Amino acid sequence: MKKLFVPLMMLTLLLTLMMVTGCRNQSTRSTRDAVPVPAGGWDTPFETTVNITAVRDVTAGLLFDGDDTLDDNPWTRLFQDRLNIEVEYVWTMPAGAEYTDRLNMAIASGEIPDVLDVGFIQFRQLLEAGLLLDLTHYYHNYTSERIRSFADRSPGTLDTVTVDGRIMGIPNYYFGVIDQPRTMWLRNDWYQEWRAEGGPELLTVAQFEDFMRWTMDEKGAEYGIALENLLTWLFYTGPMFGVYLGNPGGGFGAGTHFWYPDATGRILPGEAHPEFITALTYWARWFEEGFISSDFAAIDSARGEEDIVAGRVGTQPWLQWNGWVNSPHLVSLWGDDAYQIPINFPTIPGVELMGQANFASGTITVVHRDFQNPAALMKMISLADEILFCLDSELTDEEFHDFTAGRREWAPVPFRITDPQTDILQYQHVVEALRTGDTSRLYTAGMQLKHNESRAWMDDRDPSGLGSYLQMGRIAGSAYSANWELIERGALIRNSLWGPPPVEFNDIINPSDIILTGVTQIIIGVRPVSDWPSILAEWYAAGGQAMEDAVNLHFGQ
Numbered sequence: 001m002k003k004l005f006v007p008l009m010m011l012t013l014l015l016t017l018m019m020v021t022g023c024r025n026q027s028t029r030s031t032r033d034a035v036p037v038p039a040g041g042w043d044t045p046f047e048t049t050v051n052i053t054a055v056r057d058v059t060a061g062l063l064f065d066g067d068d069t070l071d072d073n074p075w076t077r078l079f080q081d082r083l084n085i086e087v088e089y090v091w092t093m094p095a096g097a098e099y100t101d102r103l104n105m106a107i108a109s110g111e112i113p114d115v116l117d118v119g120f121i122q123f124r125q126l127l128e129a130g131l132l133l134d135l136t137h138y139y140h141n142y143t144s145e146r147i148r149s150f151a152d153r154s155p156g157t158l159d160t161v162t163v164d165g166r167i168m169g170i171p172n173y174y175f176g177v178i179d180q181p182r183t184m185w186l187r188n189d190w191y192q193e194w195r196a197e198g199g200p201e202l203l204t205v206a207q208f209e210d211f212m213r214w215t216m217d218e219k220g221a222e223y224g225i226a227l228e229n230l231l232t233w234l235f236y237t238g239p240m241f242g243v244y245l246g247n248p249g250g251g252f253g254a255g256t257h258f259w260y261p262d263a264t265g266r267i268l269p270g271e272a273h274p275e276f277i278t279a280l281t282y283w284a285r286w287f288e289e290g291f292i293s294s295d296f297a298a299i300d301s302a303r304g305e306e307d308i309v310a311g312r313v314g315t316q317p318w319l320q321w322n323g324w325v326n327s328p329h330l331v332s333l334w335g336d337d338a339y340q341i342p343i344n345f346p347t348i349p350g351v352e353l354m355g356q357a358n359f360a361s362g363t364i365t366v367v368h369r370d371f372q373n374p375a376a377l378m379k380m381i382s383l384a385d386e387i388l389f390c391l392d393s394e395l396t397d398e399e400f401h402d403f404t405a406g407r408r409e410w411a412p413v414p415f416r417i418t419d420p421q422t423d424i425l426q427y428q429h430v431v432e433a434l435r436t437g438d439t440s441r442l443y444t445a446g447m448q449l450k451h452n453e454s455r456a457w458m459d460d461r462d463p464s465g466l467g468s469y470l471q472m473g474r475i476a477g478s479a480y481s482a483n484w485e486l487i488e489r490g491a492l493i494r495n496s497l498w499g500p501p502p503v504e505f506n507d508i509i510n511p512s513d514i515i516l517t518g519v520t521q522i523i524i525g526v527r528p529v530s531d532w533p534s535i536l537a538e539w540y541a542a543g544g545q546a547m548e549d550a551v552n553l554h555f556g557q
Contacts, residue, residue, distance in 0.1 A: 029049065030048075030049040030051035030086040031048055031049065031050065031051060032051050032372060032373075033372055034372040034373060035047075035048045035050050035373055035376075037142065037375045042142055042143060042144050042382045042383075043082065043083070043144075043379070043382070043383065043386075045083045045084040046083065046085065046373075046376070047084070048084070049080070049085070049086055050085045050086065050373045050376045051085075051086045051088060052086070052088070052114050052115060052371075052373065052376055052377065052380075053088045053089075053090050053114045053115070054088070054089055054090070054114065054115045054116060054414055054415075055089060055090055055091050055092065055106070055112075055113050055116050056070075056089065056092055056116075056413045056414060057092070057093055057094065057095035057096070057099040058070065058092050058093070058094060058095065059094070059095045061410070062411060064411075065402075070092060070411075071087070071088070071089055073411060074399075074403055074411075075087075075384075075403065075411045075415075078383070078387070078403070079380055079383065079415070082383060083376070083379050083380065083383060085376050085379070085380060087415075090113050103116070103118070103122065104122070104125075107122060107129070107131070110129065110131060112126075112131060112368050114367060114368050114371040114377075115365065115366070115367055115368075115371070115377055115414050115415070116365075116414055117172065117363045117364065117365055117366075118169075118363060118364055118366055119362065119363055119364075120160075120364070120499075120500035120501075121500075123161070123168075123169060123364050123366065123500075124503065126366060127163065127168060130369065131368060131369055132168050132169065132366050132367065132368075132369055133168075133366075133367040133368065133369045133370075133371060133374055134166045134167070134168060135166075135167045135169065135170065135367060135374060135378075136165075136166050136167045138374045138375050138377075138378050139170065141375075141378075142375040142378035142379060142382075143378040143381065143382050144382035144385065144386065146382070146385055146386070146389075146390060146419075147378075147381060147382050147385055147417060150173055150417065150419065150420055153419075153420045153421055154171075154173050154174070154361070154420040156498045156499070157171045157173060157361050157420070157498075158171060159499070160359075160361070160498075160499040160500065161364055168366070169364035169365060169366040169367075170364065170365040170366075170381065170417060171361045171364055171417075172361055172362065172363045172364065172365060172416075172417055172418055173361050173417060173418045173419070173420040174360035174361050174362075174418060174420055175418060175420070175422040175423040176421050176423040176424045177355075177357045177424075177487065177492060178320075178423050178424045178427060178480055178483045178484060178487060179320060179360075179423055179483075180356060180357050180358060181355030181356060181357075181482070181486055181492070182236040182239070182317060182318065182319060182320075182345070182355075183317075183318070183342040183343060183344060183479055183482050183483070184202075184208070184237075184315060184316070184317055184342065184343050184344070184345050184346070185315065185316045185317070185318050185322050185340040185341065185342050185343075186202075186211075186314065186315050186340060186341055186342075186343060187215075187308075187311075187314040187315075187330070187338060187339075187340055188337055188338065188339050188340065188341045189334070189335065189337040189338045190215055190219050190314050191211070192337065194214055199211065199214065202343060202346045203346050203347075204346050204347065204348070204349070205240055205282070205346050205348045207346060208240075208315075208346040209224075209289075209291070211315070212224030212225060212314075212315060213289075213291075215313075216290065219314065220311065221313050221314050222293070222307075222312040222313065223290055223291060223292060223293040223294075223312070223313050224289075224290070224292070224313065224314075224315060225237075225291055225292060225313065225315045225316070225317070226304045226305075226307060226308050226313045226315065226316040226317075227292055227293065227299065227304065228296070228299050228300055228301045228303070228304045229249075229297050229298060229299055229300060230249025230300075230516070231248065231249050231516055231519060231520070232247050232249050232301075233304070233316065233317050233318065234283065234317070234519075235247065235248070235249075236317035236318065237279070237317045237345065238270060238276075238279055239345050239347070239351075239353055239354055239355070239356070240279075240282075240345045240346060240347050240348065240351070240353075241275055241276075241278045241279040241282060241347075242275040242278070242347070242348070242350075242351040242352075243270050243273055243275035243276045243278070243279050244258045244260060244270045244354070244356050244493055245257075245258050245270040245276075246258040246269070246270065246358075246495075248271075248515045248516055249512070249516055255510040255512045257269035257270065257271070257497075257547075258270045258356060258358070258495055259495055259496040259497045259551050259555070260493060260494075260495065260496050261496060265556075265557055266552065266556075267496045267497075267551050267552050267555060267556055268548065269544070269547075269548065271515055271539075272536060276532070277529060277532055278348070280519065280522050280529045280532060281529050282348075283519075283522075283523050284522055284525065284529060286523075287523045287524060287525070288525070293307075293313075296523075297520055297524070305325065305326055308326050308330070308340075309326055309329045309330055309333060311334065316340065317345075320479035320480060320483060321467065321471060321479075322340060322342070322470070322479070323339070323340070323466045323467040323468070323470030323471055323479070324466070324467030326340060327340050327463070327466045327467075327470060328463035328464065328466055328467075331461075331463050331466065336461050339466055339470065340470070341470065341474070341477055342470065342477070342479040342482055343477075343482060344482045344485065344486070352491065353486070353491060354486070354493045355483060355486035355487070355491060355492050355493070356492075356493055356495070357492050357493065357494045357495065358495045359495055359497065359498045359499055359500075365377070365381070365415075365417070377415070380415040381415055381416065381417045384412045384415050384416045384417070385416075385417055385419065387403050388403070388419075388444065389418075389419040389422060389425075389444065391425075391443055393443070400445075404444060404445035405445055422444075422446070423480075424484075424487075426444065426446050426447050426450060426472070427472045427480045427484065429441055429442055429443070429447050430442070430447055430450045430451045430454065430472050430473065431472065431473075431475055431481075433447075433451050434454060434455070434458075434473060434475060435475065439451060449468070450468040450471070450472055451468075451473070452465075453465040453467065453468035453469065453473070454468045454469045454472070454473025454474075455473075457469040457473070458473065496551065496556075497551055497555055498555065499554075499555070502550035502551060502553070502554045502555075503550075504546060504547075504549075504550035504553075505547060505550060508543045508546050508547055508550075509543060510543065510547070511539050511542035511543045511544060514535065514542060515536075515539055518531070518532070518535035518536075518538075518539075
């Protein structure tokens with residue numbers, strides 16, 4: 001009997017293991033068939049594991065710990081553990097043209113995964129091909145209240161993916177309008193000396209001109225304001241004269257215009273508003289007086305930044321993240337006080353300064369028409385939002401590291417939707433922590449990073465912290481404090497083209513070179529300011545009229 005007992009015990013143990021293993025396999029086996037959506041809130045997990053396929057681009061900034069990979073990391077495990085959803089990336093590629101080409105080929109063949117992020121051109125292609133699923137029911141019934149509230153926080157954005165009342169994709173929104181108004185950047189040590197000698201705060205263009213003249217006479221600057229040959233920086237100064245302009249030159253947003261209505265309600269590009277004549281008049285005079293470099297037409301952006309660092313110029317119109325660009329080099333070369341500081345643009349008499357806000361939602365999360373479990377996506381984007389952006393989410397230190405440290409917050413693409421108030425909240429929480437010393441409410445990686453970098457400059461004069469310090473940590477004089485002042489008093493002007501360019505733009509070659517050439521000729525005195533109407537008429541005839549008509553057709557009243 002004793003000899004028989006051991007084999008029987010072993011057989012019993014083996015059968016038990018088989019049953020346990022069988023149950024585990026059964027519980028983790030995923031399906032692509034339709035699975036009933038469980039009753040309860042968005043965070044109620046599926047009873048049967050749902051498989052969802054996706055594709056994505058990857059960058060060097062996407063980091064994982066240990067043996068983690070894109071298919072097996074804290075985010076994929078979170079979706080499985082909390083929602084019983086399995087993510088399968090059918091292909092990934094480095095970000096860039098190669099990825100875009102691969103994605104376009106997939107769209108053309110109709111072989112797309114369940115979920116992917118696309119740009120507006122690809123969104124239109126998918127719509128025309130009938131490959132997208134109507135998400136209206138699932139969006140309204142299976143996303144969190146927070147996700148649905150984004151439509152109110154960024155008015156009009158959801159409309160860009162709504163076709164005949166049907167929501168055909170989820171916009172990924174943007175970090176917030178506080179990012180967008182431009183500011184004037186001044187070399188701090190020069191400006192502090194100017195003020196100490198009795199110079200006024202720069203509120204008017206006349207005062208700004210006096211300051212430029214002072215930097216040239218007293219500090220050895222070769223010219224007054226840093227510009228480059230594509231006129232992007234120059235066009236940033238439009239609000240000083242009551243005109244709002246886009247970027248007709250090169251670089252990011254090349255060929256774009258800022259569109260807003262005139263007194264009649266007709267939407268025009270900024271260059272067609274009468275205030276542009278005023279701006280041209282000032283710019284031409286600035287060139288005559290030497291405020292604009294005599295060879296600005298040969299200065300590219302790299303050379304312009306070199307001139308700033310070398311002390312050849314002391315003012316620069318630019319964006320809110322300028323602190324990461326020139327200031328560390330200025331400090332290394334000229335001393336701790338030589339960094340650039342931002343101020344709101346000074347204005348001419350009669351102009352109330354307004355900050356510009358462009359449509360900035362760049363990608364859309366879309367779903368293949370044959371996907372059987374679209375409620376799964378709604379649950380996933382709601383969970384990712386809770387982890388990344390929700391103040392009420394409670395994470396252990398280990399979870400915070402797993403989900404937000406470094407660039408891991410980008411890992412859940414295409415299952416992440418950006419809170420359109422992200423940077424406003426980041427600014428408010430970082431400033432509060434710097435004022436009080438209480439860091440307990442820095443609940444995102446971005447908040448902690450900006451706070452720590454600001455402290456690195458404030459406490460140790462570490463130049464690597466200047467970007468965050470000048471963006472938000474310099475409490476009484478940061479780029480975000482300047483932009484927040486505009487937001488608080490409602491002084492924002494939105495681009496009337498609130499969405500992707502109209503489809504008619506696809507057949508128009510934007511004649512922006514006509515504007516660039518004409519403005520340059522007027523500035524250097526080859527043509528008078530009075531020639532601008534004829535230059536503008538040339539632009540209209542070469543395609544500008546078709547662009548304006550399309551904008552008014554789709555975005556007019």
